[in-house]
Amino acid sequence: MNQISVLSQETIDKIAAGEVVERPASIVKELVENAVDAGANAITVEIKNGGISLIRITDNGSGIPGEQVRVAFLRHATSKIRTVEDLLTSGTLGFRGEALSSIAAVCQVEMISKTAGSITGIRYIIEGGAEKSLEEIGAPEGTTFLVRNLFYHTPARKKFLKSAATEAGYVSDLIERMALSNPQISFKFINNNETKLHTSGNCNVKDIIYSIYGREIAANVVKIEPEETQGLTVSGFIGKPVISRGNRNYENYFVNGRYVKSAIIAKAIEDAYKPFLMNHRYPFTALSIQIDTQQVDVNVHPTKMEVRFADRSGVYEKVYQTVRDALAGRELIPEFHIDTPTAAQQASEKKKQTEVSEKPEAKRYPEPFEKIRSQLIAEADSPYEVRYPHRLGELRTVTGNVGHPATQERIRESGAAQQLELFEEKLLDEKSRKRHKLIGQLFDTYWLVEFEEKLFIIDQHAAHEKVLYERFMEKRKKKQQTSQQVTPPVIITLTLQEEERLRQHLDEFTSVGFEISHFGGRDYAISAVPDNLYGVADRTLFTEMLDGLTDLSEKASAEAVLEKIASMSCKAAVKGNSRLSVQEADALIGELLTLENPYNCPHGRPTIIAMTKYELEKKFKRIV
Template sequence: MRKIAVLDQNTIDKIAAGEVVERPASVVKELVENAVDAGSTAITVEIKDGGISFIRVTDNGGGIPKEQVPLAFLRHATSKIERVEDLLQITSLGFRGEALSSISAVSQMEVITKTQEALTGVRYIIEGGREKSLEEIGAPCGTTMLVRNLFFNTPARGKFLKTAMTEAGYVSSYMEQLALSHQDISFKYMVNGQTRLHTSGNSNLKDVIYGIYGRDITRELLPIQFQCTGIAISGFIGKPVIARGNRNFENYYINGRYVKSKLLMKAIEEAYKPYMMQHKYPFVCLHYTIEGESIDVNVHPTKMEVRFQNQSAVYNATYDAISEALGGKELIPEVELEKKERDIKKQKITAPEPFETVYKQQQNIEKSVSYVREDPQLYAPKSVGLKPATGSFTISQVTKPRTQENLPTVPVIKEAPLQEKKEPDVVPKQTPKQMELFEDALLSPKARLRHRIIGQLFDTYWLVEYEDKFYIIDQHAAHEKVLYEKLLKEYANKDVLSQMISPAQVISLNLQEDAIMKANMEVFREFGFEISEFGGREYSIHAVPVDLYGSSVQEFFVEILDSLENEHAKQPLELITGKLATAACKAAVKGNNTLSLKEADQLIDQLLGLDNPYHCPHGRPTIVSMTKYELEKKFKRIV
């Protein structure tokens, strides 16, 4: 057995560097955070070769006094805290005093710094943790940190770095996070001599989001302003139409610190769950202000993790803030056939066909006639699957049957007077817009009186005209949503019916599950279960909820039991929303089923009464829209 011995300082420094300096992005993070803590209003970051060969961070902050420069590179030397009590009220991004020591141990560093009071600046060179020189030099106020040849003295660690392009990508991602978390600082970021990011520092978060994510995402944002005891949340969230296949667009900051938190991640995604399809993730940019003693940032050397003293309060605040922002908005995706022109001066409105003009001149048009025609095939050819039905259909007066001799008398859909339209913003084809809540929204009671149900398409979709838009409603998604809300209401009101099962199913639990089961027996009863102790840690299930079609009794029971173990669940009802969604899906009318006009009208009325009628329980849209403008563009009425 080897003898126990104290490691030499060189080895200690390299081990410490391994905890803090993982890759060039880690170096940039530590240096930029120091620049932010120095009170800088402008910070420039430049990297070459992915940051492996060259990193430069320049700021206009307070600078470092000459006599303190060498001290700054000693381990655990910091100006951020003085005693252990200060850890409870940390307001700076850095505080451990490990960054400069760790970086200098595995690179060649040069520092140029000057304080406001000093006449000259200081140039300090340190390589591999060893001081090379300290001299006076002319310099502007602030600090410039240069890091060259990262891991030059630890080549084994350098072999684990990715390509220069990949490493630069990590740095770029972090710079974007810094810009989003400190919109009051102007950041300039350069890669191999080219500027990749430059923010104004005007404290406008939306401007920063625009500069990083572009116009398509910026115009689909909803503001967040939420406050409760000890917690304030501000920022922006994206409408559900901004859906991504990963969590890269979930950004949240605690007291200006960019962090990763499973707690916040879960709260965000649970709030979006009714509005978004499975395996899709939202865009959020949320800033949290939490009292210092309520969080612990001294968790990991990279300072990317935090602990919350009251996890439930943070979870609930996040969930409520997002739910309130999404609630009450009319979120109908708008389908666009082609990109709109930018310049209205180039737009030309063409005249209608001659036979249309004849009917525009008629003064007394019958505004409501039966939808049933003498020859329904004329108006609803089977080739497009349009089903005639009874009901109100506003068209011009029906005159003679269609023949070659009297072709100009063909009925036409009523059109608004021809007028020049103002050009809307350019909307790229790949990112559909969503409508904001306005006075006469599609599903408002006032608007319902002016809906015109045209018919059913492909035995699945109902077509509705309202104002200058035409809407397509998926009957399965709509019915699924209505049934889901009905089931939720029944469970919330504890009006759940149970059905007996024979034979009863016996469940065996471990010690932890048994404790949870005994503490939450009432929850299972409210959900429609009848359970009795069977001896030891075994339980007998005699009855289950009647509405959960096709669900395995044991699977459903275990799912609730596992969810009860999660202390962050807001209420027991949330534990079974997934199962209720499945039940509603199985019970809802399917596609390729014909509904009557009366049934469709009643379904739309039921949809009208829901808080979120725009998405089924699985996040699929129930309604999409298309503007008259888009159709006219497609038919070259507007060119």
């Protein structure tokens, strides 16, 4: 049995640092929270190299008295609590007394601090937990921390850090949330000598939303006025459903001024939005939740990101009802403003459309309808109109009269050329298509095809996703990807993390047909899109494509990025619960079955399922 011994203070400090200091953002969080607790109304955060080489945090708070500077860096030294009972009533962001000692254990730290009324300030240097110097110095009121060379003497931990840009993104995300939760404080964030965020501290949360997320989101938020119920108050802003996202990154909620993650609060918000959003869409929120400190436990984890509530159901009900009432009482129909193009713009657009239609790769389909149009008009007795929207390919609109079943059969026969085989029965083989029956659409989503002794059910959304994906990848492979100009350009406002993601993968976006340029600040202009996305590539689709790249590693290959972009471009596919004409469905099914693997969409869901006549007869007890 190994001998039991007491760890050295250095080892204890490094273990504690491992719980508190995970990356540069962890340091920024602890020091900014200390500045807030010190009563600062102006806080500046500056980082270089993602905060790995330098973090400078300056505040105009109360400062640290000279005689207490050394004590402040001891483990479990804090001015926030005195007894265990204080844990239940503490209203400050920090209270554990681990931050400064943990940071000093793994970094080179310099602190300059001066209290109100003091003639001079104190400059204190501590590196790797060892004091280097302490001296008096002239300084303004408040505190400045300079933290250099994170993990400089623990390289094993440094290798787990991500790139400088990614680490800077984590810091940016933190500062944005601190600004939202403390609108009375002016926050300034500087990254590599460039100011990324500067709030006024005028207590106007909507101004901060505008500064962080841009005009589109700020223009589509609903204000929630504070209303107390049994010691619980919810206030802030929530987004209208039109600005939903594909992940939870825009769900911000704060408990007693502290940004936290809570499953019960997230569920209340998402349940309230459920009638207003599609599946897998998440809202924008910036909610402030004030609750009696004795009813919430924030001492769950060293990072204080998790909380426990004494009355979980009460918190859920209050948040749910507040959000639901705000949504139900508002007009949520989005407004679209259409700019009437000038004569010159119309002529230019017509020329572009003509150029695109004349390109060889644009002729994906034969022209069977033109060939038989005169016959259709001559023999039919009821009007028809075959509509081919851009989302199903580069087809045309044909009008005439269709009345006889034989005529409709001829339309189906000529709808696609040289179809490949599917399944052993050759569902839409050239020889078999005369015998298959496109019965109709079920629930505005599934198309029913009868052939031989089977019923085939085709999911129109999954089928169109597959067609778009394969079309996208085929053009990419043959280097035939073409672009379509967007007039006027689509302007999008990105967060710092989204901006970095775009810069990192801009070459891949360009290679598939996007033309994207910097438009000033954090705005970018999309002036061209891949031709198969023309008309559907809006702000929402593009930000979803960026979101989809979040889970890729920084070393992901260009091909992996392109496949992800292609997969996300399938968002342009026709949705379920959308009614297509028989001719549109037939054209879609025809192209699907020309693919090498038509059986699954790019995300793995089946496009086609089948049920035999034998299985149906067993269900109806015709066969025992």
